[in-house]
Structure formats: C-alpha cells, structure tokens
Amino acid sequence: MSIELRNITKQFGAVAAVNNVSFSVKEGELMALLGPSGGGKTTVLRMIAGLEEPTSGDIFIQGQRVNDLSVQQRNIGFVFQNYALFKNMNVFKNIAFGLKIKKWKRRDIKARVAELVKLLGLEGLEKRYAHQLSGGQRQRVAIARALAPKPSVLLLDEPFGAVDAKIRQELREWLVTLHHELSVTTIFVTHDQEEAMEVSNRIVIFSKGDLEQLGTPREVYEQPANEFVARFVGVMNVLEAEVKDGVARVGELQFAAGDQPDGARLRIGFRPYAVQVSPDVNLYPYRAVLIRTYFLGIMLRLEFELGSGLVLRSRMTKEEYAQLGLEDGKAVSLQIRNYRVLAAEESALPPERQSAYQPPPSIAENI
Template sequence: MAIEVDSVSKRFGTFEALHGVSLTVTDGALTALLGPSGSGKSTLLRVIAGLEAPDTGSVRIGGQEMTDAPARSRGVGFVFQHYAPFKHMTVRNNIAFGLSVRKRAKAEIDERVAELLKLVRLDGLAGRYPSQLSGGQLQRMALARALAVRPKVLLLDEPFGALDANVRAELREWLRRLHDEIHVTTIFVTHDQEEAMEVAEQIVVMNAGRIEQTGTPRELYEHPISEFVMSFIGPVNRIGNAYLRPHDVQIVPEPGGNTTEALVKRVVHLGFEVRVQLTLPDGREISAQVTRAAAHELELAEGQILTVRLPAARVFTPASEPVAPAPSTL
C-alpha cells in the first residue's frame, strides 16, 4: 500500500531529527532511505511504523490516516537493526508470535510458519533458539516474523548493517528477489550508497533532517541536485566550486584543448577498475578511474607524468541549495 508522509517534524530535546519531511511511496515500491548517521532516516522509518510520534505532520498508509494509530494497528512489518529476537522463544514461536497474539487457529499458524520458514530458508532450524543462529539467520528469522502477519508495508532499519560483507551481498540479492516475489511496499534504511543503489528502485537521500532528493539510482547519480547528493552518491573530485566524477577524468595521449599535466601519486588496482591518485601542477589532488585494460595500455606507474582532460564539471551555486523541500513523489 502507498505511504504518504506529510510535513513531519520531530524533535528530541534540542536535536531536530526531522524537519518538515514529506514523502510519498507508491504501492509495491522498494525504496531506500539513504543518508549519513543523524540524518533522520531511522526516525522517519520509526514515525511511519508508529514507534515515534511526530511533533507535527501526518502519516497515511494505504490512504488511511495513521498519525495517531498505535504501532500494533498500523499493519506494518518492522525489522530492527539488531533483529530484536524474542530470545526465550524458538525460531518457530518467534515467527508465530504475530499470529498467536491474534489468536489464530493452531493449524493456520503451523501452516503459515512452515510456509515462511521455507521462504526465508530456515526450514530445519524451527526448534532452535535465537542464540543458536548466525547473524544472517537471525536477520531472516526477523524478516519472516515481520512477514507472518501479512503486513501492508515492510520497514527495515539498517537491515544489513551488522553482517559480514559476503553475507550482506547475499542477503541484498535475496531481499531484491523476495520483493519481486511478494510485492509488499518496502522501505529500508541504509547509510551505504552502494547498498541503496543495488537494492532499491527508488532512493530518498536525507541530510540533517530533510529530504535532499528522491529518484531512481540512475537519476541521482547522473542528475544530483546538490553538492551533498553528488558527494554522497559515488566518489567525487572537488575542484574549487566544481565537482567531477573520477571516471570523467580523461587521460589523453596528447596535450591540447582543455588539458593539464598530472603526476601519478598512487595506482590502486580494484579488480576491473583502477583508481589513480593524481597531483595537478597547482598541487591539488584528484582521483581518476580507468579500466584495467586502459591502465595496462598506459603503463600507469607511480611518479609518471600524464596529460589529463577535465571535462565540464558540475557546479552547484550556493544560492540554489536551500530549496524548500517539495513533496517528492516516487
């Protein structure tokens, strides 16, 4: 179901966590709330779930006014950052919790739990306790528990934050596929731009309690509307007021046109891509990104002098920055 957040503000003491945030998420979308810590993304998620009450503003889920509804009657599934398992219950009873507090028939509960155990690939571990599960398994148990009650929307707070890098990659891929299968409106919070770009269909970039920009991963990367978005989504070179992606720095054979000399300070091989740290004649440092083949052809080595072209960089004028956050539609 669609989620509509309208000019929500939330203050904790003197700290303004959310500042007039408005957001619409369409039915069935997979959305990432992306931002640095303290940007208000988790607070926004908790306001939608009913775990925090906004000071002002309103929340609607599936067209229904939910601002003052308690968390338990909002029909949201929430996955906590540290999974919040019920440690004294088995995996089965954890997953069955939402159904058993609704006093569903035992047969119905058993059937649904079996279905979910299969969906999250925990069949065979139903009798275990949370202390006997790995991080990734706990994560999937928490997800199954949230999905058991067939929530209208699924909210995940830093779902992969506490996992090993390879388990993370696997779970991201899996969440993506799960969403394709069950089509529940999903919002997840992350501070990792790569994770947001890989998993989400739409990204909401947040900064200091405000929404900076919303869009598809590609829109955000190619048309960032602010300095913050540009530097948060992907690596960036700053040259005065101008911003330039490392892969836009061109290494050319001959001087001519808009070129300059650059000293190779460091060459970092990252598999397919090679990152080159360069020092310009005026002492400024920039980084360039080339393919492995290109690096090989240029025989890149530290101490080498290259000719580089810096194509038109993106300039954000300070005046254009504090745009009033218009209700963004996804």
C-alpha cells in the same frame, strides 16, 4: 501499499530530529532512506511504524491517515537493526508470534511458518534459539517474523548493518529477489550509499533531519541536488574555482562560468569517471603525473597530480589501465568530460582542503 508523509516534523526536546519532511512511496516500491547517522532516517521509519509520534504533520498509508492508529493497528512489518528476536522463543515461535496474536488456527500457523522458513532458507533451524544462529540467519528470521502476518508495509532499519561484509552482499541480492517475489511496499534505512543504490527503486537522502533529495539511484548519482548529496553518493572531485573573464579557474583548470561575474567563487564537482586520461601528453589540455594506483578488484582508482599541485581522482578498469600502459610516475594528459557547478559564492571548505575531495576509502569506490 502507498505511503505518504506530509510535513512531518519530530522534535526531541529542542532538537528537530526530522524537519518538515514530505515524500511518498508508491505501491510495491522498494525505497531506501539514506543518510549519515543521526540524519533522522530511523526516526522517520519509526514514525511510519507508529513507534514514534510526529510532533506535527500527517502520515498516510494507502490514503488513510494513520497518525491516530496504534502500532498494532497499522499492519506493518518491522525489522529492527539488531533483529530483536525474542530470546526466549525458538525460530518457529518467533515467526509464529504475530500469527498467534492474530488468532490464526494452529494448522494455518504451521503452514505459514513452513512457507516462510522455506522462502527464507531457514529449513532445519526451527527449533534453534537466537543465540544459536549466525548473524545472517538471525536477520532472515527477523524478516520472516515481520512478514508472517502479511503486513501491508515492510520496514527495515539498517537491515544489513549488523552482518559482516561478505554476507551483506548476498543479503542485498536476496532482499531484491524477495521484494520482487512478494512485491510488498518496502522501506529500508541505511547509511551505506552503495547498498541504497544497489537495492532500491528510489532513494530519499536525509541529512540532519532535512530531506536533501529524492530520486532514483541514477538521478541522485548523476544529478545530485547539492554538494552534500554529491559527496554522500559516490566519490566526487570537488574544487573551488574563482571566476575571471567569464571563466572559472582553479590551478590550470578552467571551466565555463556562464554568466557568473568576475570574482565569484564556484564549487565545481565531477565524478572520477569524468576524468579522461591519455598516455599522449599532448592529446588533452592538462598535463599530469600518475602518483598512486589503488587496486579495487576489477576497478582501479588512480590519483593524478597536476602541474599546479592539484590532485584529481579517476577510475578505470584493469583492461583500460593495461591498454593505456599506465604505471606510477607516468606522465599523461587529462580532460574533464562533464562537471557540475555545486554552489556559487560559497566556501564551506577551508582553503587548504580545496584540492580534490578525499573521502575515507570505502566501498563507494566500486562505483
């Protein structure tokens, strides 16, 4: 079902956890709320569920304003970050809990639980208790429990946050499949941009309670609304350039400055894949030396140092790497295929960090 938030603000004391946020989720959509911890995304999720009350603004579920409906009346399924399975009940009873409350017939409950157990691959675990299950199993029980009463909306708070990396990948694929099968409107919260990109139809990006951007994974990746989004979604080289004679310059790099006046400072961003490399040192405008190579499965991350000392990041497949005959210390030439002006007249970063942005190594590199 469709969900709409209109001008939602949530204050905790003097702090605004969510600041005048509006967006809507389409029927059957799988939406990710992405952002760093403390960005307000979980609070948004809890307000949709009715576990928190917005300080101001309205929430609609399929056109109906639900602000005054209690949690129980909203017919949502909620999967908690740590699953919150009922410790004192086994898997069967956990899944059946919501059905019992809805006063389903015993036979129907049995059938529905069996159906979910099968759907979620929990066969044979019905008699187990939470502490006898693995992280992934627990998570699936939590989802089965949330789905059992056929909620109109499924809300998941960091659904893969608490399982280890290997299972996480499986669970992601599985969530996509599940969503495909059930096509229930789903919103999940994550701080992992890769997860958001891979799983969701659309992403809402939050930072410090503000909605930064809403778009498809491709949109937020390729057209980040601002530097925060650009940096949060994927890796980006970010440089601060100064405009002189209609050209923005940093080191030997030059970018078209459009109609920016001389002396303006521009923040220029480009993705690693935008950096093109040739072993022919004369092919592209900038000379550089390959100083480091990181192997990340089939993809490689490369760091090039320009004559001016600037370090740029690039990435390519193993095959490309082999074709180009690259190795550490090799001299190459570079060009930058496309870039974005992220901000003008801004110097958010201290000067010494103005070389290529270096986020901590993360799986984000896989993109």
